[in-house]
Amino acid sequence: MIGVFDSGLGGLSVLAAIARALPHADLCYLADSAHVPYGERDDAFIRARALAIGQHLVDRGCGVIVVACNTATAAAVAACRSRFPRTRVVGVEPGVKPAAADSAQRHIAVLATAATARSERLARLIRDHAAQVRVDVEACPGWATRVEALQLDDPAFVADARARLEPLLAAGADRIVLGCTHYAFLAPSLLEIVAGRARLVEVADAVARQCVRLAGSNTHGSGRLELLASASPERLQAALPALGLGWLGQRLALPARKVEV
Numbered sequence: 001m002i003g004v005f006d007s008g009l010g011g012l013s014v015l016a017a018i019a020r021a022l023p024h025a026d027l028c029y030l031a032d033s034a035h036v037p038y039g040e041r042d043d044a045f046i047r048a049r050a051l052a053i054g055q056h057l058v059d060r061g062c063g064v065i066v067v068a069c070n071t072a073t074a075a076a077v078a079a080c081r082s083r084f085p086r087t088r089v090v091g092v093e094p095g096v097k098p099a100a101a102d103s104a105q106r107h108i109a110v111l112a113t114a115a116t117a118r119s120e121r122l123a124r125l126i127r128d129h130a131a132q133v134r135v136d137v138e139a140c141p142g143w144a145t146r147v148e149a150l151q152l153d154d155p156a157f158v159a160d161a162r163a164r165l166e167p168l169l170a171a172g173a174d175r176i177v178l179g180c181t182h183y184a185f186l187a188p189s190l191l192e193i194v195a196g197r198a199r200l201v202e203v204a205d206a207v208a209r210q211c212v213r214l215a216g217s218n219t220h221g222s223g224r225l226e227l228l229a230s231a232s233p234e235r236l237q238a239a240l241p242a243l244g245l246g247w248l249g250q251r252l253a254l255p256a257r258k259v260e261v
Contacts, residue, residue, distance in 0.1 A: 039113025
């Protein structure tokens with residue numbers, strides 16, 4: 001079984017990519033909705049939550065765990081790999097490397113939560129893979145919360161997004177990295193703003209390819225999906241059609257369930 005977790009709905013974008021790439025794998029998605037969003041939490045809190053959830057997924061029989069959250073990856077993926085040495089742990093990192101390699105203007109921007117924006121992991125990504133290009137990092141407080149509320153094209157969000165993106169575009173950024181898995185669900189509104197001037201860069205498909213490489217026997221199952229949440233599991237399941245992921249519901253053997261983690 002492959003376990004996937006995030007603070008809330010954002011990791012569903014990664015889950016969907018994995019489900020498409022591995023249609024016969026058994027999947028378990030755990031939303032830590034009692035503590036959403038992670039982006040404004042401190043690293044110690046995020047690390048503790050990631051380790052608790054990782055233990056829960058290991059106990060459920062997951063041989064691969066995907067930390068489907070940029071913030072949790074930055075704060076806790078190393079701790080998870082250390083704590084669960086027999087489990088393959090896959091993190092999600094902003095697509096700085098492909099964006100930098102593909103940028104014609106040698107100028108990219110990263111949209112991220114406050115925690116990811118200030119993280120040493122992002123700084124290291126930029127040093128290692130984008131030293132020869134200009135990189136602007138833009139913290140976007142409240143965006144993940146909007147996705148949790150399913151306010152995907154709310155006029156207030158569109159105005160905020162435009163105010164953040166227009167200066168980046170005017171300065172010449174031609175690749176916009178979505179540095180939070182929640183932001184994939186905001187892409188339609190973001191595309192309208194950047195159209196013709198920049199491309200959006202996200203990494204869900206790259207994470208799915210990594211799962212294909214690492215999953216081994218975990219790819220062989222009945223294709224079932226479990227949805228778990230630390231609070232309000234019914235909201236997690238109801239969000240699938242609202243996010244364009246109604247097809248995932250066909251893999252559910254049971255309704256989404258609350259778990260104590």
